[in-house]
Each structure stands twice: as structure tokens, then as C-alpha cells.
Amino acid sequence: MCSRKFFVGGNWKCNGTVDEVKKICCMLNNGEVPCPNHIETIISPPFVFIPLVKSMLRTDFQVAAQNCWKGKGGAFTGEISAEMLANLHVPWVILGHSERRQLCGETDAIVAEKTAYALDNGLKVCLCVGETLEERERNETGAVVARQTAAVASKICCWANVVIAYEPIWAIGTGKVATPQQAQEVHYNLRKWLDCYVSPHVAMNMRIIYGGSVTAANCKEIGANPDVDGFLVGGASLKEDFIAILNARN
Ligand code: PEP
Numbered sequence: 001m002c003s004r005k006f007f008v009g010g011n012w013k014c015n016g017t018v019d020e021v022k023k024i025c026c027m028l029n030n031g032e033v034p035c036p037n038h039i040e041t042i043i044s045p046p047f048v049f050i051p052l053v054k055s056m057l058r059t060d061f062q063v064a065a066q067n068c069w070k071g072k073g074g075a076f077t078g079e080i081s082a083e084m085l086a087n088l089h090v091p092w093v094i095l096g097h098s099e100r101r102q103l104c105g106e107t108d109a110i111v112a113e114k115t116a117y118a119l120d121n122g123l124k125v126c127l128c129v130g131e132t133l134e135e136r137e138r139n140e141t142g143a144v145v146a147r148q149t150a151a152v153a154s155k156i157c158c159w160a161n162v163v164i165a166y167e168p169i170w171a172i173g174t175g176k177v178a179t180p181q182q183a184q185e186v187h188y189n190l191r192k193w194l195d196c197y198v199s200p201h202v203a204m205n206m207r208i209i210y211g212g213s214v215t216a217a218n219c220k221e222i223g224a225n226p227d228v229d230g231f232l233v234g235g236a237s238l239k240e241d242f243i244a245i246l247n248a249r250n
Contacts, residue, residue, distance in 0.1 A: 006034070006223075007163055007207045007230035008246050009042040009064065009126055010237030011094060012049075021049045024238060025056040031243035034250060036060045039230075041246060042092045042126065043237075047080055050090060064092035064126065067100060070113040082121040093118050094232075096128045096148070098169045108151035115162070116155040124161040126232065127152060128211070129190075133170035141168075141186055146193045153198055163207045165232040166190065171212025173234055180222045183210045187227035216244035223248040 016024070033039065044064040045053045054063050065085050073081030085093060095118065096111035106114075115125050129148040131141045145166065156162075166186050171178050178186075187208045195203035210222055211232030222228055233245055 004205060004207050004229045006039045006249055007041075007209050008039065008248075009044060009092075009094065009163075009165070009209070009211075009230075009232045010242055011066065011097070011211075011232060011234050012043070012045045012238060013066070013099070013234060014046055015238060016046065016049060018049075018052065020238075021045060021052055022056065025053060027240060028061060028242070029056070029058045031240075031246070033060075033243060033246045038249075039246060044092070044094055050088065054088075054090075062091050064094055065090055066094050066097065068093050068095070068114060068118055068123070070110055071117050082118045082123055085118075086122050090123070092124045092126060094126045094128065094165075098128060098130055098167060098172060102169070108148050111148070112151040112155040115152050119156055119158070119161055124163075126163045126165055126209075128165045128167050128232070130165075130167040130169050130172075130212075136168065136170065142189045142193075145186060145190050146197075149190065149193065150197065159198065159202045159206060163209060163230075164190065165209050165211045167211035167232060173213070175213050177213040177215075177218050177222070178210065180225055180228075183222050183228055184225035187225070187229075191227055214245060216241040219245045219248035 041061045042064040043061050044066050069076055069079040069081045095114045100106045118125050129145045131144040135144050168178055191203050194206055207229040209230040209232050210228050214231045214233050215236050
């Protein structure tokens with residue numbers, strides 16, 4: 001019997017000022033949300049706001065970085081290492097977000113290297129995968145998601161500290177959300193892939209969350225699917241909507 005705890009991440013991307021961050025933290029701290037026995041929540045502000053958010057945020061919400069370097073720190077100007085995040089007691093990092101894959105040239109191999117290094121340094125990883133619109137139209141969604149996951153599978157053996165976020169690129173920040181059926185189909189097939197190529201145990205226990213234009217209005221229907229274990233939320237994580245999304249299963 002498996003019970004995958006509902007998991008919701010708020011990805012603030014490159015947004016916010018000190019005042020705005022304080023306001024969002026107050027909004028989150030005042031929100032009525034399910035008890036931590038029923039939900040795991042991560043909040044991912046830009047690096048520079050991590051200490052402020054950690055100092056303000058309720059303790060049942062964990063903090064996540066939006067990226068980290070692929071190996072040990074050193075002469076890599078502008079980068080933040082996994083060791084630094086661990087040193088600051090940041091428990092989670094989001095890796096392989098499509099904006100980093102597409103805008104910063106992060107290949108499957110780089111994302112896999114980052115994932116392995118972050119896990120080795122004690123971080124938990126929210127690994128993002130997902131297809132472009134063109135790939136979906138060519139019926140390549142399953143193959144793309146499998147390829148991205150396989151790259152990581154070739155570098156890690158323990159998946160206990162990984163959550164996979166399926167984020168179709170055509171749905172991110174576009175207001176064009178995947179239908180509940182589309183999300184369920186991809187999550188189901190990814191779980192089947194994990195069952196075949198990683199292990200039945202990993203497949204059964206892996207939280208596979210959906211990301212892409214999730215809002216208070218659509219979260220309940222998507223979240224009701226058996227293979228949708230939560231959400232990664234961009235735009236709506238900066239607003240009161242996020243509290244409603246945390247309550248999607250209520
Ligand atoms: C994201 O950036 O991970 C995301 C899902 O964004 P949005 O919710 O704004 O589509």
C-alpha cells in the first residue's frame with residue numbers, strides 16, 4: 001500500500017522586491033492550509049531572498065532554491081553551489097526547469113549531473129521535465145519525458161529524495177493549462193516508465209506533480225487524478241491563489 005504525500009511547490013522565478021517578499025510571506029503565514037501530515041510544501045524564492053524568506057516563513061513550509069551549480073563550488077562566477085545551499089540549511093532545489101533548459105542551455109546531461117551532485121550533498125530535488133508544443137504535436141511527449149528522466153537515472157541510484165514535476169512547456173506561464181486527462185496520461189506513462197527502467201518501488205512511491213498555469217480555478221480537477229501527486233506553481237504562487245491550490249485536495 002502506498003500513500004504519496006501531496007506535494008506543492010511555489011516557484012517565484014525572478015520576481016520580487018524586499019517589500020513584496022515580506023507581503024507574500026505574511027500572506028502564506030496567514031493562510032489556512034492542510035496539516036503537514038497531509039501535504040509537503042516548498043517555496044522557492046530567488047537566491048537573494050532565501051535568508052529573508054527562511055527567517056519569515058512558517059516552519060511547515062520548506063524553502064527551495066531554483067537552481068544550483070553542477071559540481072563543487074570554486075571559480076564559477078555567478079553560480080551558487082549545492083554545498084552553499086546545504087550550509088544555509090536550504091533543503092530543496094528545483095532543477096531542470098524548462099526556462100533553464102531553454103534560456104540557459106541546460107542539456108539533459110547537465111541537469112542529470114546537477115541532480116546527482118545536489119543529492120550527494122544532501123539536498124532534495126524537484127526535477128522538472130516536459131515537452132514543447134511541437135514535440136507534443138509530433139506525439140513525442142512520452143519519449144521526451146522518458147529521455148529527460150533516463151538521463152538522470154543514468155547518474156543516480158537513490159530516488160527517495162526526488163520529486164518529478166511534469167511541466168509541459170506550452171503550459172508554463174501561458175494560461176493554457178493541460179487538461180486533467182492530458183496530465184494524468186503523461187504521469188501514468190512516466191510512472192510506468194519508472195516501473196520498467198528504475199524499479200516498481202520507485203514508481204509506486206515517486207511523487208509526480210504537474211506544473212503549467214495551475215490556478216485556484218483548475219487545481220481541484222487536475223489534482224483529483226490518481227497519478228497527479230501535487231503541483232509546481234509559478235505565477236499563482238505569488239498570490240492568494242496559492243493557498244487555494246494547497247487546499248486542492250480538500
Ligand atoms: C513554473 O514556472 O514552474 C510554472 C509552472 O509556471 P506557471 O504556473 O506560471 O505556468
